Structures are given as C-alpha cells and as structure tokens.
Amino acid sequence: xxxxxxxxxxxxxxxxxxxxxxxxxxxxxxxxxxxxxxxxxxxxxxxxxxxxxxxxxxxxxxxxxxxxxxxxxxxxxxxxxxxxxxxxxxxxxxxxxxxxxxxxxxxxxxxxxxxxxxxxxxxxxxxxxxxxxxxxxxxxxxxxxxxxxxxxxxxxxxxxxxxxxxxxxxxxxxxxxxxxxxxxxxxxxxxxxxxxxxxxxxxxxxxxxxxxxxxxxxxxxxxxxxxxxxxxxxxxxxxxxxxxxxxxxxxxxxxxxxxxxxxxxxxxxxxxxxxxxxxxxxxxxxxxxxxxxxxxxxxxxxxxxxxxxxxxxxxxxxxxxxxxxxxxxxxxxxxxxxxxxxxxxxxxxxxxxxxxxxxxxxxxxxxxxxxxxxxxxxxxxxxxxxxxxxxxxxxxxxxxxxxxxxxxxxxxxxxxxxxxxxxxxxxxx
Numbered sequence: 001x002x003x004x005x006x007x008x009x010x011x012x013x014x015x016x017x018x019x020x021x022x023x024x025x026x027x028x029x030x031x032x033x034x035x036x037x038x039x040x041x042x043x044x045x046x047x048x049x050x051x052x053x054x055x056x057x058x059x060x061x062x063x064x065x066x067x068x069x070x071x072x073x074x075x076x077x078x079x080x081x082x083x084x085x086x087x088x089x090x091x092x093x094x095x096x097x098x099x100x101x102x103x104x105x106x107x108x109x110x111x112x113x114x115x116x117x118x119x120x121x122x123x124x125x126x127x128x129x130x131x132x133x134x135x136x137x138x139x140x141x142x143x144x145x146x147x148x149x150x151x152x153x154x155x156x157x158x159x160x161x162x163x164x165x166x167x168x169x170x171x172x173x174x175x176x177x178x179x180x181x182x183x184x185x186x187x188x189x190x191x192x193x194x195x196x197x198x199x200x201x202x203x204x205x206x207x208x209x210x211x212x213x214x215x216x217x218x219x220x221x222x223x224x225x226x227x228x229x230x231x232x233x234x235x236x237x238x239x240x241x242x243x244x245x246x247x248x249x250x251x252x253x254x255x256x257x258x259x260x261x262x263x264x265x266x267x268x269x270x271x272x273x274x275x276x277x278x279x280x281x282x283x284x285x286x287x288x289x290x291x292x293x294x295x296x297x298x299x300x301x302x303x304x305x306x307x308x309x310x311x312x313x314x315x316x317x318x319x320x321x322x323x324x325x326x327x328x329x330x331x332x333x334x335x336x337x338x339x340x341x342x343x344x345x346x347x348x349x350x351x352x353x354x355x356x357x358x359x360x361x362x363x364x365x366x367x368x369x370x371x372x373x374x375x376x377x378x379x380x381x382x383x384x385x386x387x388x389x390x391x392x393x394x395x396x397x398x399x400x401x402x403x404x405x406x407x408x409x410x411x412x413x414x415x416x417x418x419x420x421x422x423x424x425x426x427x428x429x
Contacts, residue, residue: 079228079259080252081196081221089193089254096194096263097187104181111142111169111178118168119143124182129199132222137191139199140182144170172281174235176274177390183225195259196224197246204239211240214247221250231266234388238375269391298322302387302396305342310355311335319365323386325358328366336373341384345395349384351377 083089115123125143128136146165166174173179186192192199197218200208209215224230228249229242297320299306306318310332318339320327326339334356341349352373359367372378382388387396 081250083254093193097184101184130205142179144173144179193222193224195226199223208243212243218250231391234382241375307340309338329364343395351380
C-alpha cells in the first residue's frame with residue numbers, strides 16, 4: 001500500500017551539500033519564486049503546506065489557496081475534510097469510532113488505572129473547543145497537565161517546551177498521543193470526526209481569525225481526532241503554521257481510502273512510538289562521553305547528519321546537537337545561519353537559525369546556543385531532528401531502521417565473501 005504520507009515530505013526548499021575542492025558548499029535547488037527576495041519571507045512562512053501539495057494533486061492541477069506553493073514533483077491522492085454526503089460521512093465516522101473504541105478499550109482501562117495511582121483524580125480533562133460553524137463543545141482527554149496553570153499559560157499560545165506542568169505520566173502520554181484516545185467519545189457523539197482539523201480553543205480561534213486565511217472554511221467542517229497537523233507536527237508547532245495547513249485541507253473533499261490509510265499508519269506509528277518511549281524510560285541511563293552534559297546527541301539518536309552554514313558561508317560539521325545548543329569543531333561567526341539535516345535516505349532539509357557563542361569545552365569543541373529563525377524552521381527541527389511527531393519521515397519508519405541495522409550487521413560478511421584472499425590474510429595475522 002503506497003501511502004500519501006510520503007509526499008508530505010516533499011518541499012520546495014531541498015538543499016544538497018556539494019564538495020568543491022577542499023571546501024564544502026551548499027547548493028540550493030529552488031524554484032525561481034523562492035529565490036525572489038521580495039517573496040522569500042512569505043514563502044518561508046507558508047512552505048509547510050507544500051508538504052501536502054502532492055496529496056492535493058489531481059489531474060495535473062491543484063485547487064490550493066493562493067498562499068500555497070506546490071512542489072512540482074509531487075504526486076498523490078486527494079485528501080480533505082469536506083464530506084460529499086453528510087449522512088454517509090456520519091455513518092462512516094460513527095462506525096469507525098465504535099470499532100476503534102472496542103479495540104482500545106483494554107488500553108483505556110490500563111491508562112486510567114495508571115493515572116489513578118500516579119496522580120489521583122481527576123483522570124480525564126474536559127475543555128471547551130470550537131466545533132463546526134462555531135458551536136462550542138467539551139473535548140475529552142486524559143489529564144496530563146496541571147490544569148489550572150496550563151490553562152493560564154496556553155491562553156494565546158501553545159504549551160512551551162520544558163514548562164514542567166506535566167503529571168508523572170503526562171509527558172509519556174503527550175509524546176505518544178495516547179492522551180487523545182478519549183476523543184473517540186466525541187466522535188460517537190457527533191461533535192468530531194475521525195479525520196479533520198484539530199479543535200481550537202475559543203481564544204485561539206479568535207487570534208487566528210486575523211492571521212490565517214480561510215479560518216471560516218476551517219470552521220465549516222467538524223474538527224477531527226486525526227489529521228495532517230496531528231500526525232506531522234509536534235505540540236510546539238506554531239498555531240499559525242498549523243492553521244494554514246488545516247485551512248487548505250478543509251477546502252478539499254474527503255477521500256475515504258486516504259483516511260483509512262492514515263488511520264492504519266498513525267495507529268502503527270503510535271504503537272511503535274509508545275513501545276520505544278516506554279523501553280527508553282525503563283532503560284534510561286546517562287552516558288559519559290566527555291561533553292560535560294552540554295548536549296544530548298539528537299542527531300545520532302535520529303540517525304541524521306547535521307551541517308552548519310554560518311553567516312560567512314563557511315560550512316562546519318555539527319558534532320552534537322540538542323534543542324538549544326550545538327557543538328562545532330571550530331569557532332565561527334555568530335548570527336543568522338542554516339542547519340542542513342541529511343536524513344538516512346539522503347534527503348536534506350534546511351532550517352534557518354540564529355546562533356551565539358556560549359563556551360569552549362576543549363580544542364575542537366565549541367558550544368553555541370541557537371534558536372529557530374522562523375515558525376517553519378522550528379517545524380523542520382522538531383520533525384526531522386527532534387522527531388517529536390507521530391508520523392516521522394519515511395526513512396525513519398521502524399522497518400527501515402531494522403533493515404539498516406541488519407545491512408550494517410552483515411556488511412562485513414559480504415565484504416569477506418567478495419574478498420576471500422584479504423579476509424584470509426586478516427584471520428591469519
């Protein structure tokens with residue numbers, strides 16, 4: 001089954017690292033429109049929706065709002081949230097929600113008992129959200145935060161990273177999205193659909209109405225449990241970025257085949273992520289590797305290679321990197337720069353950052369603090385480097401990781417078979 005999710009990782013800002021002589025340079029292959037200085041900022045803010053342009057492609061044309069630039073090499077089936085038949089769509093959503101609720105009922109009971117033991121009551125969270133045509137309803141979730149403090153802190157923005165408001169199991173449930181499972185009840189009640197835009201708080205809906213085009217189109221459909229923003233973006237992704245993506249999807253008709261594919265893929269990714277996070281928490285240990293605790297190597301964990309291009313166009317390999325700091329082998333100019341992330345399959349993504357020197361650990365280890373240069377760059381870092389999303393890039397799917405591990409394990413055997421003479425010499429020596 002060929003999922004349309006693979007097309008969402010096609011962007012118009014692919015960059016390739018090319019070595020010319022002894023110095024590394026970055027060659028940028030972009031459409032003419034992207035190279036236009038007058039439109040660069042606007043395109044950067046809106047280019048996240050190019051990830052779904054392939055899924056909206058149909059007969060060589062796209063009915064995409066004018067703010068969206070379509071990648072010319074993407075293909076895929078249409079995806080959208082606008083039902084052709086309200087009655088059929090309601091029966092479909094109720095049936096799927098009932099089946100899923102029956103399947104995950106043991107898990108719901110297990111999570112409820114765990115929350116009761118670790119954080120006492122209340123187990124569930126109820127919050128007001130804006131539904132179809134502006135109607136208000138109560139959404140259901142497992143409680144993962146200090147409710148009173150979180151309500152005040154997220155009144156007009158997403159929850160900041162490192163807020164410390166999570167309950168003992170809250171961080172795990174939020175990372176794996178298992179806290180969203182009770183929303184199947186909202187689907188059964190007819191307040192939500194299985195697939196659709198994330199339901200907004202009334203305060204956020206008011207703010208987005210002046211920042212995002214098509215907010216009225218978004219409110220013309222029911223919010224959903226699953227969708228592009230839920231699957232491809234982290235909790236920390238800007239509401240404006242998510243709003244643009246949702247507005248584009250709400251103008252397109254529903255594809256039930258695509259929805260079934262999304263349900264299967266998201267379910268598999270949630271299961272894999274849950275097992276991985278649980279195993280990581282149970283076997284957590286600190287590694288002493290001489291970096292004085294400055295950074296956790298997120299690049300090695302994500303199996304990606306990262307290069308840093310500073311303001312003077314010099315390119316440096318990034319030795320280690322986390323969400324705040326990076327370590328370079330030499331000093332470089334502060335200010336605006338770019339992080340080039342090379343994924344396991346060779347795909348490259350670029351995030352604009354602003355950096356400043358912080359410390360020198362030892363010769364060949366310079367620590368620099370950095371922050372994303374835009375909301376879209378933050379999305380790039382969270383998706384491809386931090387991997388704080390439900391559905392990762394296809395090169396990070398579990399079966400691909402296993403295949404790479406097996407390939408690496410048996411490569412020496414294959415080399416020995418290809419060069420038996422040299423192998424014999426090594427054994428003899």
